[in-house]
Amino acid sequence: MSKKFVVGPSPHIRSPRDIDYIMWDVVVALVPATIASIIIFGWASAIVLSLSLISALFFEWLVVSRKPKISAFLGDGSAAVTGLLLGLSLPPATGMMASIGGSWTLPWAVPILGSAVAILIGKHAFGGLGKNPFNPALVGRGFLTFSYLTLMTNWEPTGTFVDTTTGATPLQGEAATLWELFIGTVPGSLGETSALALIIGGIYLLYKGHIDWRIPGGFLGAMVVFSFIHTGFAGEFEGLVGFLSAGLDEALFQVLSGSALMGAIYMATCYVTSPTTKNARLIYGIGCGLILILIRYYAQAPAGLTYAVLFMNALTPILDRLTIPRTFGEVK
């Protein structure tokens, strides 16, 4: 019995949660938002999501299949997350045939282009998974916003199952009740209108330990605090109770509308582009939320979330460096 055994460094047991498991779990967390978008926006949503998802997987495959070891088409799930996130962040108009200036165009080529930019430039130009400094889905989204501004802000609900009659989003001044914002029966990007669906996915991610509360907490917390500050300066309330009630309304409106929840739960929490120390994660989250709400109040940019998160992405290495934690037993 002089059998030779496998040797290797400790530890000899490993957590079963590998990259694939985590990434596909994020896809699972996006299922409620996907279902909600299909219920609310119908076939437009199904087309956009399929196009962005499949093309993201295709472009990923195109790059990584040349490396001999990673050849599975579905890969590690990270491209699926990118494709799905990008699709969910596009307006329904990108899923239809449209007539612009008298000639028919194919807006649905837009999700494919977005995925190409996200995967090829946002991710692989920097060396692939783990090396990209900016969130690929937001790189794709940013590219599309700058290139197809009209299309990207055309919230025309096409072929919806639920009655949404208007074309402008609540953030553009269209009245919507908080309940409508919560459920998602308002115009907007496909996967971003239903706060409920996003929150369900967020709770799942928190429960599974895939995201740290500090990023969405800091993000949304900053938005809430600044909403109150803004309300205070606006002065349209009576007394303390009036202030609290007006502030709360404003805060809920800001958090529930637009891409705030999508950004806080799924975009800003992207591992690769967010900081690794606990304190930096909180600062980063707060930074994202603050920039987003400042843009909403004081600038006209239609893509506040994209700016906010990409800007904080750029600060990630510095934030990490400035917040190295006090090591056990260190006297500072």
Place this chain on the structure above:
Amino acid sequence: MEKRSFKGGIHPLYNKELSEKKQIDVMDDPKQVVIPLQQHIGAPCEPLVSKGEQVITGQKIGEAKGFVSAPIHSSISGEVVDVNEERITIKSDGDNRFEPKEARSLKEISSQEIIEIAKEAGIVGMGGAAFPTHVKMKAPEGKKIDTVILNGAECEPYLTIDDRIMVEQPQKVVEGLKALMKATGATKGYIGIELNKPNAIEAIGNAIQGDSSVELVTLEVKYPQGGEKQLIKAILDKEVPVGGLPVDVGSVVSNVSTAAALADAIEEGKPLYERGITVTGNGIEKPQNIIVKVGTTFKEVVEACGGLKDNAAKVISGGPMMGRAIDSLDDEFITKGTSGILVLTEDEVRLVEERTCIRCARCVDACPMSLMPNYLAAYSRKEMFKEAEELHLFNCIECGCCSYMCPSKIPLVHLIRQGKAEVSSKKAKK
């Protein structure tokens, strides 16, 4: 029940059910033992016997050389068949003759005598590091020990021997703690036990009843709860300073099995020549807790436990988190520091390919020392040692939490360990 804890750490699958209910057996004497002269850091022992000599069980066969060292004793009676620089081989005569040294009572001996007995009996830490206990008991110049903590956490998955020692020999464990307290001059003693060991908690709880100087502390089930620094943090809420020792916060930490061995040395005059270990894992036929003689080959121990299963693929000396993988059962011998033999199956040791870091920070969150394993490993790999040292490379306790959690299967703790070794050897050269 109260559950004290520390920051960080992980919750691996414990797999203790394989052996936790198994009463400690005594293994039959091996035909031959091979006793290593060096069983711990510090200087190896000087052999006291030569080839052809007859020895009896418990006879001192190697004398400690240097300060951080402990003598070794024969674990069987028989004839010395080989002595070389590394080991002494003894062939059994089948009698197992043993003449205990003078048995003493804890009440009538002085602290100096306790230290002397521990030294003569070759008592070392039985949790794995095998640091000589008599050295630990003496506070360095200018420092004072006021607290002794017994580690009954046994946070390594699979291992259950400390649990069983506490369940089956609670009086000895408490006697050992009292001896450690008397020897060090400590006025307060704690025994920390994780909450997944209710029987041990009950047994120790009964054994310390009516003694106000000793306290049982229940701990959260978390790895590395039994890490010296983590244990002190959980129980005393004190942090051992960077680069420091428990004595810097006035305490000494010892393993429960060590305490029981010390009690045996004092009250039965028995040196440390055998110890309890856990033989476990899905790759072994009959997982159990068993007392084995120091110097027994792993092969014989495994055979005493029903042998290996066909799918056995990896054998580990110690626990799965910090233990050492061995390549063959034949030339591996039980030492005073061997806490267990774990056999993993083919399914459990699937080779996984290392992938790129996705910066998920699971390693950062898991690190019980509040380090940045992601950066430390990357710096070590790129030989950027200055940067690594600035991030407190040497505060790493090598518990392996970071590697366990890493979804990219990066061997983080291994890289950090290599970094430490590189830096140390460079410093030694200067």
